[in-house]
Amino acid sequence: MRWSEARVVLTGASGGIGLAIAEGLCAAGAQVLAVARHEQALQGLLARYPQQVQWVQADLTRASDRQQVVQAAQRAGGCNLLINAAGVNRFALLEQLDDAEVQTMLALNVAAPICLTRALLPQLRMAGEARVVNVGSTLGSLGYPGYATYSASKFALRGFSEALRRELADTQVNVLYVAPRATRTRMNSAAAQALNEALNSGVDEPQVVAAAVLRAIAGGRRELFLGRPERLFVGLNSVLPKLVDWALRKQLPLIRRLSQKPAVDAAEP
Numbered sequence: 001m002r003w004s005e006a007r008v009v010l011t012g013a014s015g016g017i018g019l020a021i022a023e024g025l026c027a028a029g030a031q032v033l034a035v036a037r038h039e040q041a042l043q044g045l046l047a048r049y050p051q052q053v054q055w056v057q058a059d060l061t062r063a064s065d066r067q068q069v070v071q072a073a074q075r076a077g078g079c080n081l082l083i084n085a086a087g088v089n090r091f092a093l094l095e096q097l098d099d100a101e102v103q104t105m106l107a108l109n110v111a112a113p114i115c116l117t118r119a120l121l122p123q124l125r126m127a128g129e130a131r132v133v134n135v136g137s138t139l140g141s142l143g144y145p146g147y148a149t150y151s152a153s154k155f156a157l158r159g160f161s162e163a164l165r166r167e168l169a170d171t172q173v174n175v176l177y178v179a180p181r182a183t184r185t186r187m188n189s190a191a192a193q194a195l196n197e198a199l200n201s202g203v204d205e206p207q208v209v210a211a212a213v214l215r216a217i218a219g220g221r222r223e224l225f226l227g228r229p230e231r232l233f234v235g236l237n238s239v240l241p242k243l244v245d246w247a248l249r250k251q252l253p254l255i256r257r258l259s260q261k262p263a264v265d266a267a268e269p
Contacts, residue, residue, distance in 0.1 A: 001081065001129055001217065003028035009069060009079045009120060010034055011060060011113070012086030014041035016185025017135060020210035021085060026052050028214070033076060035060070035069055035086070060086055060112035061104075070119045080127035081217070082120050084113035085135040087153075091192040093259050094148045102149050109153035114160055121173070130173045131217060134161045138181045138227065141234045145248060146195070146255045154179075165222065176216055180209045181227035191258045198254055202227050 008025055012018035013034035019041060025032050026049040034042055035056045046053050056072045058065035073079040087109045090101055117132055124130040139147050140154030161177035168175065182188070182196050182203045196203055209226060216224040225231045237244045 001131065003030045003218075006030035006081050007073070007077055007079055008032045008081045008083060009073050009116075010083045010085060011069075011116065012036065012084075012135075013055075014038060015085065015087075016187065016206040017180065017183060017209050017213075018083075018085040019045070020206035021083060021213055022053070023207075024210045024214050030081075031076065033069070033072055033079075060116060061107040063115070066112070066116050066119055069116065070123075073120065073123060078123045078126060079120050080124065080130040081133070082117060082124065082131070083133040083135070083213075084116065084157075085133075086112065087135065087187070089147070089150050089187045089192075091146050091189055091195065091259060093146060093256065096259060097149060105149050105153050106156075109150070110156045110160070113157065117164070124173045125171060128172060131176060132161075132164065132173065133176045133178060133213065133217060134158075135178045135180070135213070136161070138179050138225065138230045138234060140179055141225075142230075142237050142244070145252060146259050174220065174222075176221055177223050178209075178213055178216065179223070179225045180204065181230040183209055195255065195258050198258070199251065202229065 006025065008030050010018060010022055010032055013022045014036035022032055022034055022045055026045065030052065032053050033056050034053055035058050036042060037057065037059055039055050042055055046055060054072065054076065056069050058069050060066060088105055090097065090105065113134060124132065134157050136157045137154040139151045140158040143151045158177055161175050165175035182201050184203050184205055204226060212224060212226055225234065
């Protein structure tokens with residue numbers, strides 16, 4: 001796909017990874033419909049690329065707002081690249097979450113990208129070459145204590161990506177699943193950051209993730225997993241899950257202690 005011919009719908013465009021992807025797309029010459037609930041974080045991008053970026057205000061958990069995104073894409077000439085980067089996270093034990101928090105994570109991380117992809121498929125099919133990119137997580141392949149609901153949502157997104165890729169195998173629409181490791185964004189609460197520091201976990205900058213995503217799109221990749229140690233741990237989990245159980249059990253006291261701290265995890269809107 002030539003970036004100068006890309007007509008992109010990008011959700012979560014005002015968040016850390018989403019905003020970095022938007023910057024990269026614009027610098028490469030793509031046309032971007034930046035979907036976000038708030039415009040403030042996008043003001044710099046809109047000022048630098050007024051001919052390439054259009055902000056679409058939307059709460060993706062609402063069907064009416066998703067339809068507004070579809071209509072905006074249609075007015076812009078149709079979409080040939082959908083990047084589902086919006087998401088929400090909360091580092092907490094399951095018993096520390098209420099029903100509303102669980103439902104919000106599942107609605108934004110799973111239902112919203114599935115429903116928006118379905119709604120945009122007619123436009124994607126009409127393009128000579130098109131792609132759906134779903135931004136998941138390492139925790140979509142590795143169930144991690146303190147992230148049970150988030151892991152469940154990203155496992156679901158990974159399964160959706162795999163099934164949709166196979167469903168569209170005889171079309172020109174390809175599907176890429178991206179699994180970042182811990183990334184320095186406002187999705188991470190102070191408690192989540194403290195856990196990463198205590199475990200000496202690798203944390204990427206959003207620009208590093210965005211550059212890898214754009215390379216994966218340009219290279220026609222099917223999957224992208226970031227972080228060598230994380231990839232190895234995911235592989236180990238698939239063949240020796242009991243060994244991973246043992247390793248993670250040793251971290252439980254730390255996870256329980258840090259999860260007790262007051263924390264407000266933000267969405268990538």
